[in-house]
Amino acid sequence: MFSALKNYYTTYKDKLSLPKPWDSIVIFLLNILFTIPVFIIIHQNVQELDLKVPIDRILIFLGLLGLFQFILFKLRKTVLISVFVYILFLTYGTIFGEYSFYRVYDDYRSMMYTMGDSAHPQDLIVSKLLPFPNKTKIIRSIDFQNPKVRNFALLATTKHFAEAKKLKGYSYYRTTIQCFAVFKEIKSRWNYVSDPIGNNYIASASETLEHFSGDCDDHAVLMAACVKAVGGTPRLIHTDAHVYPEMLIGDKRDLENIIFLIKKVLFVEESKNKDIHYHIDEHGQIWLNLDYTGYYPGGKFMSEKILGELTLYN
Incomplete structure (x- = not known):
């Protein structure tokens, strides 16, 4: 059987090869197509160095480019089979929802916009945090099932970012985009008012909707309730003199796509x-x-020192 396969390969290998210079052109294009997804996977799973210019990423990309160029050159007699295998792989991914043609484009596009960003994330080790102050009262105040809260959140989602529905892959990030619409609407209406001296008054989200006024914990409660009302996962962060909301957006790959949406689609000027x-x-x-101190999701932290966190899972 092995002998038969070898004879079959010897008979048809010339028919599977391309004439010069087309073989070199196709090999280079195929090299790019192989290198990009492999580079994206490495980029997402290997820790980045804190460099102004991502030299480590450049070297990885060039190394992969050279490696695949060498492999494909050695297999140039069967380059058409390589093209067929690549197309078959992405076609399978497109049909069954795995790594599709658009996913390659989308990942590469997002990555290019985020490799230069310096977000300076601070790791949160929950076990080292202090108990969240007024936890029971705050959880009770986040009345996301109240019709007023739910209706306001729905209004925000219909008022902002209707154009985002035309984006490819919109359905995957629909909830995140709708939470951003809630952020935009609350930000446009918010009026900061301090609590009475000596009294830390925590209003419910439905109460705050009456005037869109209050201090930082009132804003955090309202934002958390509205985000939760449209299917998002919020949490509150307690610092030495401030409380503010955050929302879960996923893992590192999701971060790259979300940054692209913020900076290039939804909050371009801000x-x-x-x-x-x-x-x-x-x-x-x-x-x-x-x-509320930021004009776009992901704005600058008012305080970096974190004392506690309160997550409201769905």
Whole structure:
């Protein structure tokens, strides 16, 4: 059987090869197509160095490019089979929802916009944090099932970012985009008012909706309730003199796509030439800052010192 296969290969190998110079052109293009997804996987799973110019990523990309060029050159007699295998792989991924043609393009596009970002994330080790103050009262105040809260959140999702529905892959990040719409609407209405002296008054989200006024914990409660009302996962961060909300956006790959949405689609002017700020928890999950002090999701932290966190899982 092995002999028969060898004879079959010897008979048809010339028919599977391309004439010069087309063989070199196709090999180079195929090299790029192989290198990009492998580089993306490495980029997402290998820790980045804190460099202004991502030299480590450049060297990895060039190394992969050279490696695949060498392999494909050695297999140039069967380059058409390589093309067929690559197309078959992505076709399978497109049909069954794995690594599709668009996923390659989308990952590469997102990565290019985020490799230069310096978000300076601060890791949160929950076991080292202090108990969250007024925890029971705050959880009770986040009345996301109240019709007023739910209806306001729905209004925000219909008012902002309707154009985002035309984006490819919109359905995958629909909830995140709708949470961003909630952020935009609350930010546009928010009026900071201090609590009475000597009294830490915590209003429910439905109460705060009456006037869109209050201090930082009132804003955090309202934002958390509205995010939760449309299917997002919020949490509150307690610092030495501040409380602010964050929302779960996923892992590192999701972060790259979300940064692209913020900086190039949804908050282009507000985030221009600015960093995206987030935290990474002990599970590798990424939480984006939604404080009222920022004009876009991922705005600058008002305080870096974290004392406690309160997560509201769905």
